[in-house]
Amino acid sequence: MRWFKSLSVSLCLAASTAGAAAPEVIITPQSSQFPIVKLTVNVRDRATGKRVGGLTREAFSLREDMVPGEIVSFEEQRQEGTASKEPVDVVFVFDETGSMGEELAGLVERSRQFADILGNSGFDFRLALVSYSDRVERVSGYTSDVEAFKRQLSKLQAHGGDDEPENQLDALIEASKLPHRPGAKKVFLLITDASFHSNDSVSSRTAKGVVEVLQSKGVQLHVVGPDLEPYHWMPGRLGGSFFDKDSGDFQEIVRSLAGGVAVNYVVSYRSPRPADDATRRAVEVRVKVGKDSGLDVTQYQAPSWVTASSRMDFFAGEESRYAPLHVVDGSPETVWAEGVPGPGVGEWLNLRFEKEESVSRVALTPPPAGYGCPKEVRLTLGSFSKVVTLEKGKGKQEFEISPAVTAGSLELELVSVHEGSDLTGLAEVEVYTGSTPALLERISRSRRTVAAVESADSLNKKGEQLYHQGKLRESITLYQQAIDKDPAHAQAFSNLGLSYQKVGDLPNAIWANRKAIALARGSGKNGVMASSYYNIARIFEAQGDWKQAEQNFWWARQNRSMKVYDDAILRMQRKQAEAAE
CATH class of the missing domain: 2.60.120.260 (Galactose-binding domain-like)
Structure with missing residues (x-):
């Protein structure tokens, strides 16, 4: 089974920079209807943890990669009546194989915060647990007692797991058999770092069949897992979100999941960059309550324009010999x-x-x-x-x-x-x-021809010469011409991003670097990705967005180990700690 190294970050929230009186804001993105991006938003009083209601559309503002997004719909999720809280049944479907030890510890540590967010937001919640490896290991029924739930978690032992895939599909079906309350919102949280058995000697089920069962029971599915096709489209069809397990601190992901379940506002916006190019996007939402405002930031990945239900060699990403984009090359x-x-x-x-x-x-x-x-x-x-x-x-x-x-x-x-x-x-x-x-x-x-690729390489090199001569605008023109010849020229996009950054066009600088990351291939892939993530991080750092900067410095380090990246991560953690004081 793959080992995922978690990001060690301070747990200071971006919203804390606004001061103690500012509301706490938690946002969770859903991009299944891209270019419309749906944000579930939990706004809470920082002192009491209670949900903040009665806000209007005008209280919300958002940006995607520093560009304002057009809000196309806004809705407050009002709770009916006051006599009782809204019921929600939550099942954690957890991989308890050997490489999940750190995530298990994080889930135990954050389970109280998860429950507090739900309870203080006005929900009558119950928690259940289904764990699995190559088989369903244990099923712990619903309880509203958080300490009892933590005791069930503590019984899990991360062990074995050298024989990926695992049996997520059977575990989801077992979760669907639990006795849910009539009228309760049903939320499943699938947490894994592996692919799954399907239509084989371990499980006869298919992802499509499991989704149909969960749809029939009104289940909302969120997935925390590796970046595989089914983990994107399964929650997309079930009203949930995908969280890349390898993208950051698992404990922060648990907080985002709680906010997504305990939603009290739904804000949808049109992406200012509607290209379905598989790039990551940073989203910032600011909510004004009285004279104070709270802030949260998150990221989502735009879909690729060619997608598939599955592929062989899936962990190789777009470098896979069997990637969906090959059908249009x-x-x-x-x-x-x-x-x-x-x-x-x-x-x-x-x-x-x-x-x-x-x-x-x-x-x-x-x-x-x-x-x-x-x-x-x-x-x-x-x-x-x-x-x-x-x-x-x-x-x-x-x-x-x-x-x-x-x-x-x-x-x-x-x-x-x-x-x-x-x-x-x-x-x-x-x-x-x-x-x-x-x-x-x-x-x-x-469709790229050999001649077009060679022409693009030549234009890119000429652009680099102009860049080093300080002729930034001219270099931008040549990089754009190179990209017109070869839309998959990762190095030209990376160079373009640096030129945009030098002339102060920061949104386009972020976009060009994100394109370079999405297109990076071959022996130079890690170098292109590391430098592009570093460039993005420096842009966010210059704008005082320490959390986004830290995330991108960390991704740079994941692709190339360098002291400058380590130092930058520590610098961002100090900045966040200082802002929280």
Whole structure:
């Protein structure tokens, strides 16, 4: 099982910088409807812990990567009546294998704070626990006694776990069997650092089937885990959030989870940068109560425009030989391949368009020899659905959509598979639009030629020369030209970010560095990521945002061990401690 090194940070909250009278603010982002980002917000009186109600939309302001976001909806979650508190049943579904010892200790330590946030926010809560390894280890029923819950947690022993994956799916089903109260809000918190068994000798269940069961019971699911496709789309379909377990301090994540459960305001905003480019975004929310204001910061990851239910070699991220983006790279030799045991029936691939398109044709190219070839594939375009049949051993195969269908995305589901390898996938997906079918522009831009890459490299080097000559605006122009030639040129984005930073365009500097991080590949990947995270951290530090700066310094250190990063982390911790005094 993978070992995740947790970020050792001070537990000072960003809101504390506003003074003792300021409200405490906890925000939790949900990006499943991107570019609309939904924030669940818990606003509490810092002295009493009680929820602060009656605030209006005007009390809230927010920024994403230093750019104001347009609030498109605002709602206070009012509790009906005053005679009783609103019931909420919370189940922690916890991986108790060996590498989870630090998280287990953190959960025990923060369970009291978790309960206090729920209780003081006006909820009649109960807590339950389901733990698992390769099997469901224990089920501890609901209790409203926090000390009793902590005793159940203390019985868990992080052990074993060298044989990833684990049995999360069976554990979620066991959690769904607990006796929930009628009318209670049902919240499951899945905490893990591993992938899961599915449709194999350990568990016959699939992620899709488990989600359907939880949906039927009205469960909201939050996941704290590694950055794997199912851990994004499962909570997205169940009204919850994904927290990257490797992105920071687990105890702070527990606090965010509590705030997300004990929500008293829901604020949705339109991202000022609507590109679905898989970059991280920093969100800052300030809430004014009387003369005082409270602040919290968080991060979310924008989706990629090409996503899948699973992939082989998932821990390699976009460097995986089987990454979903391979279906739009123009090469029939690269593939997306699903990552579940068996032939992969029911697995899916999704392409998001930049706008509504009139789709008149779809072309699919089966994978090369050695892979499983889909036989039937369901094409879904909005409300339109059609099952097409692919011939094995044949190249690109085209399917007309007549009349044309207007949609904002295309989903392809594997319905059946030709006999052969269990590693099923697709080499290329092409979408054609208009009465005279033309390849979707977004796919065209994703296809890189050797000449374009060489031209981009040349332009990037010329930009670097101008940068060192102090000709910053000219360097920006050349870096942008390099990116136009090769939209996946990570070093050009990194250089562009530095030039933007030097000329004082901080929002674009952050964006360019985030693009560099998302695109970094190969032997130079860690260097590009470390320097880009460092650049972002320095921007936040200059603005006095110590918490965001510390997080990015830590990510820089995760990619390259350097004393300057260690010193910066300690410096940010001191700044936060000083601000809290």
